[in-house]
Amino acid sequence: MDFEFSEEQNLLRDAVRKMMDRVATPEYVRRLDREQAYPTELYQAWVDMGLIGLPFPEAYGGSSGSVIDMVILAEELSRKSADFYMAYAGSIFCGLNVLRKGSEEQKKRWLGQLLEGKIRMSISMSEPDAGSDVGAMRTTARRDGDHWVINGQKVWATGAGAKDNVINVYVKTDTTVNYRQGMSLFLVENTTPGLEIRKLEMLGRRCVGTYELFFNDVRVPADQLIGGENKGWECVLSGLQIERLCSAAGNCGAAQAAVDLALEYAKERKQFGRPIGTNQAIAHMLADMQTEVDAARTLTWRAAWMVASGRDALREISMAKLMSSETYVKVANQGMQILGGYGYNMEFDMQRHYRDARSATVAAGSSQMQRNVIAGLMGLKVQ
Amino acid sequence: MKVLVPIKRVIDYNVKVRVRSDGTGVETANVKMSMNPFDEIAVEEAVRQKEAGVVSEIVVVSCGTTACQETLRTALAIGADRAILVDTAVELQPLAVAKLLRAVVDREQPRLVILGKQAIDDDCNQTGQMLAALLGWPQATFASKLVVEAESALVTREVDGGLETIRVGLPAVITTDLRLNEPRYVTLPNIMKAKKKTLDPVTPDALGVDVTPRLKTLRVDEPPKRKAGAKVPDAQTLADKLKNEAKVVQ
Ligand SMILES: Cc1cc2nc3c(=O)[nH]c(=O)nc-3n(C[C@H](O)[C@H](O)[C@H](O)COP(=O)(O)OP(=O)(O)OC[C@H]3O[C@@H](n4cnc5c(N)ncnc54)[C@H](O)[C@@H]3O)c2cc1C
Numbered sequence: 001m002d003f004e005f006s007e008e009q010n011l012l013r014d015a016v017r018k019m020m021d022r023v024a025t026p027e028y029v030r031r032l033d034r035e036q037a038y039p040t041e042l043y044q045a046w047v048d049m050g051l052i053g054l055p056f057p058e059a060y061g062g063s064s065g066s067v068i069d070m071v072i073l074a075e076e077l078s079r080k081s082a083d084f085y086m087a088y089a090g091s092i093f094c095g096l097n098v099l100r101k102g103s104e105e106q107k108k109r110w111l112g113q114l115l116e117g118k119i120r121m122s123i124s125m126s127e128p129d130a131g132s133d134v135g136a137m138r139t140t141a142r143r144d145g146d147h148w149v150i151n152g153q154k155v156w157a158t159g160a161g162a163k164d165n166v167i168n169v170y171v172k173t174d175t176t177v178n179y180r181q182g183m184s185l186f187l188v189e190n191t192t193p194g195l196e197i198r199k200l201e202m203l204g205r206r207c208v209g210t211y212e213l214f215f216n217d218v219r220v221p222a223d224q225l226i227g228g229e230n231k232g233w234e235c236v237l238s239g240l241q242i243e244r245l246c247s248a249a250g251n252c253g254a255a256q257a258a259v260d261l262a263l264e265y266a267k268e269r270k271q272f273g274r275p276i277g278t279n280q281a282i283a284h285m286l287a288d289m290q291t292e293v294d295a296a297r298t299l300t301w302r303a304a305w306m307v308a309s310g311r312d313a314l315r316e317i318s319m320a321k322l323m324s325s326e327t328y329v330k331v332a333n334q335g336m337q338i339l340g341g342y343g344y345n346m347e348f349d350m351q352r353h354y355r356d357a358r359s360a361t362v363a364a365g366s367s368q369m370q371r372n373v374i375a376g377l378m379g380l381k382v383q
Numbered sequence: 384m385k386v387l388v389p390i391k392r393v394i395d396y397n398v399k400v401r402v403r404s405d406g407t408g409v410e411t412a413n414v415k416m417s418m419n420p421f422d423e424i425a426v427e428e429a430v431r432q433k434e435a436g437v438v439s440e441i442v443v444v445s446c447g448t449t450a451c452q453e454t455l456r457t458a459l460a461i462g463a464d465r466a467i468l469v470d471t472a473v474e475l476q477p478l479a480v481a482k483l484l485r486a487v488v489d490r491e492q493p494r495l496v497i498l499g500k501q502a503i504d505d506d507c508n509q510t511g512q513m514l515a516a517l518l519g520w521p522q523a524t525f526a527s528k529l530v531v532e533a534e535s536a537l538v539t540r541e542v543d544g545g546l547e548t549i550r551v552g553l554p555a556v557i558t559t560d561l562r563l564n565e566p567r568y569v570t571l572p573n574i575m576k577a578k579k580k581t582l583d584p585v586t587p588d589a590l591g592v593d594v595t596p597r598l599k600t601l602r603v604d605e606p607p608k609r610k611a612g613a614k615v616p617d618a619q620t621l622a623d624k625l626k627n628e629a630k631v632v633q
Contacts, residue, residue: 007453008578011460014417015569022568050571063571 003301009072012065016076019049024080026349032084033352036199036206038162039084046077047117052091056099060111067242071249071304075297078253082328082356083205085250087120090159090208093243094121094168097185100238101227110166110187121187124157124169124213125236131156132369134236135179139171139215141186148173148186148225150218156363160211161197165190167213170232183232187224194218204355241307241314244321247364248300251324252293254360255331258353259289262335265342282338289331296324315377322370325360332357384531385440386429387493388463389484390422392447392454393504406602409504418454421499423461424559427566428529429497430462437531440464442491446483448472452582459577460569466582467491471594473587479594481513486590488518493554495536500525500558511558521551525560 005013023045032039046052055070056062065073070092078085095114098107113119130136139152150171160167167188174182190197196214227235263286266277276282299320306313332353336343343350361367375382394400394409395417401410418426432438443458445451446469455466469483488496501508515522527546528539531553540547541560551557587594615621625632 007456008574010453011456011569011574011577012571014457015460015571015574019568045568048570049568050573054571063575065571 005068005072009069012069013072013076015049016051016073017079019045020076020080024084029081029084029352030347030349032207033081034346036209038159038209039081039087039207040163042084043087043120044117046088047115051088052095052117053115055092055096056111056115060099060107061115062111067245067308068304070242070246071300074246074249075253075256078250079257081207081352082250082254082360083207085253086158086205086208087162089243089246089250090122091120093239093246094123094166096242097168097235097239098187098226101185101231101235106223106226118164120159120162120165122157122159122162122165122167124154124160124167126156127153128155132366134170137170137172137179137183139169140175141171141173141184141220143173143222144219146222147219148222150186150188150215150220152215154213154215156200157211157213158205158363159208160190160213161199161209162190168226169213170236173232174230177230180233182230183236184229185226185232185235186220187226188218188220192218192220203358204352205359241317244317244364245300245303245307245313247360248296248303248317248320248324251321251328251360252297252300254353254357255293255296255324255328258328258332258335258350258357259286259293261349261353262286262289262331262338265339269340276338285334285338289334292327293331296320296327299323315374318365318370318373318377321365322367322374326367328353328357328360384438384495385442385491385493386432386438386495386497387484387488387491388422388425388429388441388443388458389480389487389496389498389510390426390443390445390454390458391419391499391502391504392416392445392451393419393502396420396503402603402605406604408600408603416450416454418457419499419502419504421501421503421559421561423457423499423566424561424563425497425499426458426461426463427564428559430567431564432529432531433462438495442467442493444469444484444487446471446475446480449584455582456577457569459580459582460574461567462573463580465580468582468584469587469590470584471587473594474596475594476596476598477507477509478513478597479587479592480510481517482592483587483590483594484510484514485517486592487585488514490590495531495553496520496556497529498556498558500560511556515556518554518556520554520556522556522558523549523551524558526557527560527562529557529563 023042053062054065057064077088098110127137141148141150167190169186169188170183172182173184194216195218198212200210200212202210266282267275269276303313303316303320306316335350336354339350342348372382395415398414403410429441433441441463442465443455443463444467445455451468459466498511523538525541526538527541530537535550535552536555537550
């Protein structure tokens with residue numbers, strides 16, 4: 001048993017925290033949330049610091065960081081804002097797909113620009129009728145000479161409308177077979193003619209934003225098909241574990257931030273002549289909150305360690321995703337109670353956690369879907 | 384030109400420091416430690432001088448336990464070339480550190496030593512001055528601007544009432560003030576590169592320095608608790624109170 005981080009990992013955490021403290025100040029986070037504005041300056045700081053390159057090999061300008069490094073980063077970035085972290089996650093996970101499944105030429109073309117901050121990336125899979133049930137997707141691409149032509153509609157695409165964004169869109173290229181054999185991954189610049197993008201009015205995660213996309217005869221060059229025709233599902237699977245793991249780590253970071261806020265408030269806020277945290281009812285609530293965040297973190301670290309040591313960790317990752325997202329929702333909710341009227345006020349940060357947290361149990365695979373996976377691995381046939 | 388930058392591992396400036404219940408010092412168990420902020424400015428300045436082509440090699444040195452290696456790695460990640468750890472578990476006082484640094488200077492022969500003006504834990508503000516005296520070198524303390532030339536350095540100092548610019552012949556000792564520069568963020572590729580840079584341990588014995596403490600700490604106390612403030616209804620009441628109660632305005 002060893003829970004120790006390496007010297008470099010401590011350095012990484014310190015350096016990232018320092019940068020985040022300097023750039024993502026509370027005023028910055030509040031202003032962007034209020035204005036529903038993309039964290040452009042912060043993203044640039046990530047680029048400058050080389051964070052976009054973390055998991056990529058040195059040959060492409062990256063740092064060959066490990067899964068553990070990625071989890072550390074996810075936690076630190078999300079501490080300031082789970083919303084902002086989505087901008088990072090989109091670029092990294094889409095980039096990793098290109099790394100794993102792209103041709104040498106594609107890797108050179110896309111990863112170079114991504115790591116230099118010239119482009120960003122986001123994922124788009126969900127459709128109005130295809131959420132948890134990915135196979136129900138109806139958007140298609142058909143070959144036309146050296147292009148593919150995409151038609152259909154996507155929804156809930158995080159960060160799709162950001163400047164210089166390249167959407168990694170999954171569509172059907174063969175509708176006669178099961179989606180696992182008939183889906184493909186395309187890289188589509190968000191300025192491509194025929195593509196209409198609309199930002200949706202959402203409860204939380206309003207800065208990086210959630211978009212709906214309409215594809216009307218969108219022509220995409222054939223060399224922007226990644227992983228080969230009808231090989232989309234393999235792309236999805238190849239990244240699923242690390243994406244869910246980092247999503248779990250992000251939830252842990254954000255949940256910790258909510259607990260920290262509530263704790264600080266409980267120590268400062270006086271009623272009846274003493275800090276409200278001296279009431280056992282409040283103190284125990286905070287003790288439970290921290291215990292649950294630690295439990296979620298421990299599950300996440302165990303899963304990360306398993307992945308890092310080359311083991312299959314589907315069960316552990318699903319548990320970490322389930323527990324961490326539910327915990328973020330729960331502690332943000334309890335945080336609201338501890339902050340009283342101030343929690344409900346838009347000038348205080350707890351309401352942002354309350355709103356941002358609410359999507360954690362839905363996006364990146366809902367809690368119900370995680371339980372389905374876990375139960376399935378326990379030998380239960382869930383209908 | 385070779386530069387030596389001594390750095391100290393201190394309790395992170397964000398930590399609320401607590402005095403140990405037995406009054407022997409402050410609580411350091413499970414407390415976040417970092418590089419002394421003034422030393423970070425010193426490392427940053429050395430790196431900028433190197434980037435400007437003035438400095439050719441930056442050696443960082445820290446005196447203390449093996450935990451200081453982490454702090455040295457941070458300095459290597461900012462851009463120092465190699466590191467020396469003077470490994471000792473003895474509680475080090477400014478004079479002992481200055482003596483250790485003199486021994487390191489004898490070995491390394493730098494033309495410039497850049498230190499933080501003080502460490503934020505004991506706030507002594509002595510090591511740089513003592514080192515200069517032991518070496519018989521000129522010193523320029525509280526630097527807010529530094530121009531290094533071949534045989535001398537032009538140093539702008541923050542003094543009471545303004546800025547003073549002095550020229551010191553090299554070799555020299557310089558201590559940094561807060562406004563000298565704003566340290567960069569450590570980049571990821573540089574963290575990875577820092578792993579491969581050399582970090583040599585050496586003991587006070589090997590340097591021939593006796594580090595036995597000369598000062599004895601009798602007791603450490605919490606600062607007195609601040610009394611609660613008072614709210615005033617308007618500016619007039621405030622002015623009255625300042626005049627008649629606090630007597631700070633006429
Ligand atoms: C803020 C946010 C950002 C998102 N970003 C992206 C993105 O960038 N790209 C992208 O492609 N998608 C994105 N999504 C979409 C997300 O992946 C889907 O919302 C998710 O897959 C659930 O699909 P759905 O919303 O259609 O809900 P549904 O699948 O309709 O589910 C509704 C409810 O039924 C439950 N349910 C469904 N099936 C089962 C079952 N078999 N067993 C038990 N319960 C079930 C669900 O758990 C849920 O509680 C985002 C969503 C949100 C909220």
